[in-house]
Amino acid sequence: MAFLDRSDCLTSNTDLQSERKPRICILTTRGFSLDVFRCGFYEGQDILLDIDDVDLIYLEPKKGYEFRKTLHEKIIWHDITKKMVTINMTLQPIKLTKEYDLLIAYLPHCEELIHIPAIRRLKDHCKTSICWINELWAKDVQDPKFNEAWLSGLEQFDHIAIGLDATAKAVSEVLKRPCAFVPTGIDALRFNPYPDPSARVIDIYSMGRAWQGLHESFLDIAAKKKIFYVYDTVNTGSTPVRDYRQHREMLANIAKRVRYFVVAPAKMNSTNETGGQIEIGARYFEAAAAGAILLGQSPDCESFHNMFNWPDSVIEIQPDGSDAADVLSSLATQPDRLMEMSRRNARESLLRHDWLYRWQEILTISGLKPTPRLELRENRLKVMALKISTAQYNDSIVSK
Secondary structure, eight states, rough: OOEETTTTTSSSOOOHHSSSSEEEEEEETTTTTBBBHHHHHHHHHHHHHHSOOEEEEEBBBBBBBHHHHHHHHHHHHHSSOOOOOGSOSOOEEEEOOOOOEEEEEEEEEEGGGGGGGGGETTHEEEEEEEEEEEEOHHHHOOOHHHOOOOHHGGOOSSSSEEHHHHHHHHHHHHHTOOOEEEOOBBBBHOHHHHHHHOOOEEEEOOOSSSHHHHHHHHHHHTTTSSSSEEESOOOOOOOSSHHHHHHHHHHHHHHHHEEEEEETTTTTOOOHHHHOOOOOOOHHHHHHTOOOOOEOOOOOOHHHHHSSTTTTEEOOOOOTTTTTHHHHHHHOOHHHHHHHHHHHHHHHHHHBBBBBHHHHHHHHTTTOOOOHHHHHHHHHHHHHHHHHSOOOOOOOOOOO
């Protein structure tokens, strides 16, 4: 059966919400998979629940899910019929009981296409459908073996969106059909430090992957007690969290107290995965929304140039750390510039990168009109951005 949960909707008008007929259903793995890398999209799902009339469809694993998943993937890689990707081996079957205008299947990776066949008679209950894959690299799409094994699973969807720009173009070329680029987003209201900004007590924050040379330079500066440097000491991406909302709230609270947030292109030191493809990583969105100064490298790709095209969106620093001390020293002498950078990052994030804008794109692609509640959130984002431009805040980005 399908597990539908309306209690996750964040709107305060719960009585009116319960009377509305859901027009969208979205698949979610939040009932059994709470890996760190999934938490950002669960945050995005919560915003969709708040701005539209949505049913969450809880996917439920069969017994022995991990074994089944591994076996199913191996079979697909050797399947000459191209049909195994459309057979359910891993999840409890789901029978939809309502009619929807749109089904959204968000997949962190292409391999989770094996979840889709759990939905019985999808097209009988959903007028249109969209598959949104967050991470898929162009080199894989252009690999005939990968193409034959996995991309046939996209044929069941009316629309396709990909979270990496170059890959969206590659998928469109290979499948000979439109494929939209829709990047990840951020709860810009949660991460926004205003109207009551906290002291920036963390000088430098490095989350996830790091350039070794740069990391060692920061360690050296920190050892001389010149900075407070916070960084990951374990590989956390696939680590499960207890509560995804608490995790995102904790990350937002940390980011709002960070002066310099280290950023780098997505999977910058894993060319075996990326094939050298340059894309925007999630850290750019999280850091900018929190009003931190982005310290690192600007991805040399079209999507970055379009989405972060404001002055000083990233302060460049060498990956080997050779100029780390000089860059930090120079920035410390420019408090007014730092303040404007901080405010501009937060303001632009409110106007460009909230999950609302991503859902607007998905609705437009799918032919659905926005709801009044979507427009209310958009107005709230714009009002907050205007206040950052005009209000006087006690929000020094440098040490007092």
